[in-house]
Amino acid sequence: AGPVDSKTEAAMSELVPESRQKPVVPMKPMGINANLLGYIGIDTIIEQMRKKTMKTGFDFNIMVVGQSGLGKSTLVNTLFKSQVSRKSSGWNREEKIPKTVEIKAIGHVIEEGGVKMKLTVIDTPGFGDQINNENCWEPIEKYINEQYEKFLKEEVNIARKKRIPDTRVHCCLYFISPTGHSLRPLDLEFMKHLSKVVNIIPVIAKADTMTLEEKTEFKQRVRKELEVNGIEFYPQKEFDEDLEDKTENDKIRQESMPFAVVGSDKEYQVNGKRVLGRKTPWGIIEVENLTHCEFALLRDFVIRTHLQDLKEVTHNIHYETYRAKRLNDNGGLPPMTVETEENHESNL
Amino acid sequence: MSQSGEKVKFSDSAGYVGFANLPNQVHRKSVKKGFEFTLMVVGESGLGKSTLINSLFLTDLYPERYIPGAAEKIERTVQIEASTVEIEERGVKLRLTVVDTPGYGDAINSQDCFKTIIQYIDNQFERYLHDESGLNRRHIIDNRVHCCFYFISPFGHGLKPLDVEFMKALHGKVNIVPVIAKADTLTLKERERLKRRILDEISEHGIRIYQLPDADSDEDEEFKEQTRVLKASFTPHLLFLLHYIPFAVIGSNQLIEVKGKKIRGRLYPWGVVEVENPEHNDFLKLRTMLVTHMQDLQEVTQDLHYENFRSERLKRTGKPVEEEVVDKDRILQQKEAEVR
Numbered sequence: 001a002g003p004v005d006s007k008t009e010a011a012m013s014e015l016v017p018e019s020r021q022k023p024v025v026p027m028k029p030m031g032i033n034a035n036l037l038g039y040i041g042i043d044t045i046i047e048q049m050r051k052k053t054m055k056t057g058f059d060f061n062i063m064v065v066g067q068s069g070l071g072k073s074t075l076v077n078t079l080f081k082s083q084v085s086r087k088s089s090g091w092n093r094e095e096k097i098p099k100t101v102e103i104k105a106i107g108h109v110i111e112e113g114g115v116k117m118k119l120t121v122i123d124t125p126g127f128g129d130q131i132n133n134e135n136c137w138e139p140i141e142k143y144i145n146e147q148y149e150k151f152l153k154e155e156v157n158i159a160r161k162k163r164i165p166d167t168r169v170h171c172c173l174y175f176i177s178p179t180g181h182s183l184r185p186l187d188l189e190f191m192k193h194l195s196k197v198v199n200i201i202p203v204i205a206k207a208d209t210m211t212l213e214e215k216t217e218f219k220q221r222v223r224k225e226l227e228v229n230g231i232e233f234y235p236q237k238e239f240d241e242d243l244e245d246k247t248e249n250d251k252i253r254q255e256s257m258p259f260a261v262v263g264s265d266k267e268y269q270v271n272g273k274r275v276l277g278r279k280t281p282w283g284i285i286e287v288e289n290l291t292h293c294e295f296a297l298l299r300d301f302v303i304r305t306h307l308q309d310l311k312e313v314t315h316n317i318h319y320e321t322y323r324a325k326r327l328n329d330n331g332g333l334p335p336m337t338v339e340t341e342e343n344h345e346s347n348l
Numbered sequence: 349m350s351q352s353g354e355k356v357k358f359s360d361s362a363g364y365v366g367f368a369n370l371p372n373q374v375h376r377k378s379v380k381k382g383f384e385f386t387l388m389v390v391g392e393s394g395l396g397k398s399t400l401i402n403s404l405f406l407t408d409l410y411p412e413r414y415i416p417g418a419a420e421k422i423e424r425t426v427q428i429e430a431s432t433v434e435i436e437e438r439g440v441k442l443r444l445t446v447v448d449t450p451g452y453g454d455a456i457n458s459q460d461c462f463k464t465i466i467q468y469i470d471n472q473f474e475r476y477l478h479d480e481s482g483l484n485r486r487h488i489i490d491n492r493v494h495c496c497f498y499f500i501s502p503f504g505h506g507l508k509p510l511d512v513e514f515m516k517a518l519h520g521k522v523n524i525v526p527v528i529a530k531a532d533t534l535t536l537k538e539r540e541r542l543k544r545r546i547l548d549e550i551s552e553h554g555i556r557i558y559q560l561p562d563a564d565s566d567e568d569e570e571f572k573e574q575t576r577v578l579k580a581s582f583t584p585h586l587l588f589l590l591h592y593i594p595f596a597v598i599g600s601n602q603l604i605e606v607k608g609k610k611i612r613g614r615l616y617p618w619g620v621v622e623v624e625n626p627e628h629n630d631f632l633k634l635r636t637m638l639v640t641h642m643q644d645l646q647e648v649t650q651d652l653h654y655e656n657f658r659s660e661r662l663k664r665t666g667k668p669v670e671e672e673v674v675d676k677d678r679i680l681q682q683k684e685a686e687v688r
Contacts, residue, residue, distance in 0.1 A: 225418055
């Protein structure tokens, strides 16, 4: 009804100026249950939640995995429009490829529209770079489980912290090399092992190396290979909550993914606008142009529509699986484990 | 008396003997005989090797190609596949053999993946040595690998550990020409940085790649100019190092219409990459280098790599090859059957 809408809408626009992107918490349209006799104000709870989120901010932990040089750091920097990841091409000659897989977590606080996000980017240098890459996913699996363990220990504490710091990996971007042929054996092995413990989002890196036909064919082949090998990437079919989710996610799973992306932190002038892109002798590749690559789809997917869901699936599914297993191993009792060491850089 | 087709002046002045005509005779005989050349192609799958070979020689060497999926690749070992094609141009016949190495670098553990390749190269040397030492030497077939294009991924930051190990193991057996594949994935700046990085790493590891010979003063102007143009693609720093830049190339067998002409290239939403445009990539340089240096590549194979192999072999056995021939023959035949 008339007056109700304009009141809440005015309140909304104060908090989120029109020119900004849509808020992270999705808003259901007004008037769904409009046959109440009067206005109660239940819907203002959405307001309250939003205000609270903005006050406390939220954690998001994203891991990037892939061979050296596939543009992981550039992509993450492009995704969050800030230098949150240090590019390895900026390494000097003394910092060679590490001999074993290292886990490097760097935290940043970024803010947008009054919303604070503590973003942690977890890099995995050394993955897939050796001559012998057998079991190189093990340190990664170990790290992920260690974060679950940390959370579990906090949870079972008698005197718990009000807000348990969440270092669990919410999203793992796996970078596929754009060969145009098929997945590599290492890709299969990694995703087989890790899709059971973390949300994996496969992306095709440096996609400006493929023409449109090559891209379509390659994506089809990769999707088929993943299916044939029983690899469930995020969004997993079994966790679709309702029909709406299923329809939306089906389209993403069967057509859009894996996203073929290009990253860049340089701007160029195209048609009077400044755009992020890559300049070559034969043209400028615009990162956010959907006819050039699918970066915008990935960004919208991870940040603008599914960010909260990524966290929820991590907490409700992956973490619970880990917890159940730990409790079972311990005979139904909460665990009492020794502190484990990890290296955790914070840039707060 | 001048022979038909010869452009030589026979002077009847006293003192003229006529052996200045000798190069022409050699030329004629070579043209009649035809040339043989074996090119090996090594690199991980998906780097555009087959497309590049087809582009270089304007042919389709791989008509019914089957690309295996990742699960199959897990089981596979490195194969050696040789395809031969006869190319004729202006009366000159070339019997080109391209040796492909599918499976290289694909496995999770690539520790032994170049053993098969080393074995193949040694086998060709062994066979030649055997033939050379035999009684009937009229029809020795030269299947030795004259040149190896090593494909470096444009997606990395330089050489990978496997690249370094391979080149160190093979630089004493074959002429290695490093090539940066799928170069249209790089901006010009990225390309320069990558080339410099690769050359630094090659020098750091003491890897010996094939170097352009200095054009001799009595070579014809065209050859000298070509070598000069090739060398001009070096920056002064690299010229000083006397190293060969890895050529950054793109291959394509698709024809695209650009400004009314049909040219070979790749069509992207943001533009067309032209294979034969020197501002887009080094394809022409690579082709020119290969074609103008086929002779030199064969010579270096013969005078350096083969001789090294031969002296090692003879030193090892301590006796001339002929005595061993009886035993080795059968073993060699077995090996060849395997390789095929």
